[in-house]
Amino acid sequence: MTDRRSFYDRRASFRVRESQRYYHQLLKRHFGFLVLPGVRVLETGCGLGDLLAAVRPARGVGVDFSETIINLARQRHAELEFHVADVLEFSSDEQFDYILLSDLVNDLSDVQAFLTHLHQFAHPRSRLVINFFNNLWRPVLAVAEAIGAKAPTPPQNWLSTEDMKNLLHLAAWEVIKTDPRILWPVRTPLVEPLLNRWLAPLLRPFCLTLCLVARPRPQTPPDQHYRCTVVVPARNEAGNIEAAVQRIPEMGLGTEIIFIEGHSTDSTWDEIHQVVARHSHRNIKIVKQQSKGKGGAVQEAFAAAAGDILFILDADLTVPPEQLPKFYEVLRSGTAEFVNGVRLVYPLEDQAMRFLNMVANKFFGLAFSWLLGQSVKDTLCGTKVLFRADYDAIACNRAYFGDFDPFGDFDLLFGAAKLNLRIVDLPVRYQARTYGATNIQRWRHGWLLLRMVSFAGRRLKFVR
Template sequence: MARYQRRNRIYYDDLARLHQLLVGEGLRVLEIGCGLGDLLASIQPGHGVGVEIDPAIAETAQARHSELKIVCADAETISPESIGEPEPFDVIMLPNTLNTLQDVQRVLERLEAFCHPRTRLVVSFHNWLWQPLLKAAEALGQRQPQPPESWLTPRDVTNLLDLAGWEVLKAGHRCLLPRSIPLLAPLANRWLSQLPLLEQLGLTHWMVARPVRQPTSEPSVSVVIPARNEAGNIAAAIERLPALGRCTEVIFVEGHSSDDTWQRIEQVCDSYQGPFQLRRFRQSGKGKADAVWLGFEQAQGEILMILDADLTVRPEDLPRFVQAMTDGRGEFVNGCRLVYPRSAAAMPPHNTAANRFFAAVFSWLLRQRLKDTLCGTKVIWRSDYQRLKKGRSYFGDFDPFGDFDLLFGASKLNLKIVEVPVRYQPRSYGSSNIAHVKEGLILAGMCAYAARKLRFLP
C-alpha cells in the first residue's frame, strides 16, 4: 500500500487538505478504513481511533503512528465495546470505504452507536465517472488492487445516508489531476477543480452529514441588541419583544452614539419591571461585530440571538428563530429579508441587488444555499459560538460587521444553516449607519479571502 501512496502523493495530499478543512483539530475522531493511518494523523485529533480490517496493515499503522489507536476490526460488525471506545466521537471519517463495503446501509446504521447529537460524518468516495480510468490504472499496476467495488453516485450515497438516519449538510468534488505534473497539477487541483461544471469531474466526491436531530427541551435565550444612534427604538425593542424560550435575557450594547442612545438604554433598564432580564454595556471598540462579540461574551442564555436596534426585522418574528433551533431544524439560523415583499424605503433596489449577489457568492462558498447573507438577525447555540470563537484564527479577525465571521465560522464547524423568512420593515427612527460603497468593497474582499480558505485550498 505504501508504494501506491507514494506514487499517488498528489491525490493523498489533496485528500488530507480536504479533511483538515472539514475536521477541526483536537477532536475525538474515528476513521473507518484507516489504512496506514496517515490521513487520521494529518488532522491532529485530540483522540484518534482508526479501524482497519487487514491485521498486517493495522499493525504497521500502529507502529507508524504511536499517538493513534489502531484497531483491527470489520466495519460491518464493530461496536463501541468491540473497539474499547464507550465514549462517542465528534467526527467519524469514511474515506474511500463505501465502495468496498458489502452492506453500506448496515455500516451507516451502526455508526449511530458512536455518535452524540453533534457528531459529524465525513464521507469521501471516488467519482463513478472515473471508473474506466481507475480500472485501467489497476490493470496496469498504477493503482492498488481492489476487491469488487460498488460504484456509487452522489444520489446513491445521499439516499443511503437518509435511510440510515443521516442528513447531508454539504458536498463537493476535488482533484481533477491525481498525478504530479508540474504547473498543471496545482492549477487543475486547486483552481480549476472548484469551477462550475469542471467540479463535477473531480476524482474525489465528499459529503458531510449529521445525525437526524431530535427536538430539545426549551432553552434559555439571550438577545443581543447592538445600538448606535438608535435612541428612538430602545423602548420599542423591549415593548415589542415576545418571551423567548425558558427565560429571556436582553443585552443592549451601545457603540459611541452621537445622540442620547445610552441614556435611553439606562432609563429603560432601570425602570423595567417585566419578565426579561435586562443588561447594558458600552463597547470600547468600534463596529457592529465588536458590539456583538461583547454581548455574546456577557450572555448567559443557551441560545444567542442578534436583533438590530433599528427594528427593521420585527421583534415579533423572533420566536420562529428559536423554534427552528429547538426543533433541530437548524444549528445556525439566519434571517432572510428577500422572500416577502418589501418597500423601496426598507431596501432600495441597489441594496436588493447587492444582497442577491452576496447570497449567490456565499451559497457557492459555503456549499449551503443562502438567500440573504446580510440580514442582521442571526442565531447560534452558545456552545457552538464558543467553538467558533476558538477557531476564529482560521479566517482571522477581519470582519467589522460580524455577518461573515459568523457564517464562515458556522460553515467551518459544519453546522446546519437554515433561513427564516422575515417581513423587512422601514426604520421608524434615525438613518442607516451603512456606507454602501465602502462596505460593499470590504465585503467583496472578505469573499475573495474566504474563497482561498474554503474552496481554493493551497
C-alpha cells in the same frame, strides 16, 4: 465472490509504497481542512492510519478488518488506537465528534446497513465525513490500475452523489454539504496547484473524489428548552430602544436582553438607561462598546451573555422582534445549528430596501451560498441565532480567518461553515425603519462585500 479480507491481507506488503502516492497526500490535506484538530475521531476502514493521524485528533481510533495492515498501522502511529474488526461488526460504547469514511463505501456489501450501524458511535453533534470516487473517472481509474498507477481493488460499488445522499437519508443522516475535490491526482509542478486549488472548485462535476459531510438526523425532545440572550447593537437608535424592550418576547427558560451602545451621536446611551429603569422586571444588561463596528459590538456583547442560545437583533427593528420565537424553535428542535434570517423571500414594505441594495444582496447571496457550500440567501440580514457553545468554538477558531469583518455577519457565517454547522435560512417580514437612518454606506460597504467574497474564496474554497 471475492474474499475481501484475504485480498487486502495479500496486498498488505504493498500498502506503504502505495500510500505515498500523491492522491493520498491530497486526501490528507483536505480531511485536515474539514476536520477540526483536537477532537475525538473514529476512522472505519482506516488502513495504515495515515489519514487518521493527519487530522490531529485528541483521541483517534481506527478500525480495519486486515490484521496485517492494522499491525503496520500500530507501528506507524503508536499514539493512535487500532482495532481489527469488520466495520459492520465493530462495537464500542465510545462516541466520537467525527467519523471518517475514506474510499470505503465503494467497497462495502451493504452501505445502508453500515451507515445505520455508525449511529452507535455518534452523538447529536457528531459529523460524518465521507469521500468516494466519481463515476466519471471509472475508465480512467481502470486504466491506472491496469498500468500499476493505482492499487488494485475487488469489484466496487460505483455510487453517484445522489445515490450516497439517498443512502444517508435512509440511514437517518442529514447531508450538510458536498465538496468534490481533486482534478489532478499526480504531483506536477504548476499544473497540479492550478487544477486542484483554482479550477477544481469551479469544475465540481469532473472531480475525482466526492466529499460529503453529514450529521445525525435531529431527534430533540419536545420539552428540551434553553436560556436565551438577545443582543441589540444600537448606534444612533434612541427612538427604538423602548419598542425593542416592549416587543422582544420571553423565550425558553428566560430571555436576557443586552444593549450594546456603539459610539452614538444622539441620546441612545441615556435612553437605554432610562428604558432599563422603566422595565426593571426584564433581565437587561447594558454595555458601552469599546471596539469599532457592529462586528466588534457583537463580540463584546456575546462575551457578556449568559444564555445558551444567542440572538442578534438590529436596533432598527426592521426585523420584527415578534419573529424571534421562530428562530428559537428552529434551533431548539435541532432543525438547524445556525439560523440565518432572510429578508428576500416575502414582499418588502415601501422604502424597506433600496433597489440597488436588493440586487446586491441577491448577488452576494448566490456567491456566498457557493462559497459556504450551503444555501445562504441573505448574508446581511442582521438577525442570526446560534448556540453559545458553537459561538465559543467559532471564537476559538477565529485565527483561521483573522479579524477581517466589520459587519459581524461574516465572522459568524464563515466560522459556522468551517465548523460544518447546519445553516438554515429563515424567511422574515422585513419592515421599513420608523426612526433614524441606516448605518449602511452603499458603495463603501459594497466594496467591502466584494473583498469578503475574495477572502472567503481563498479560505473556504480555493484552499491549498
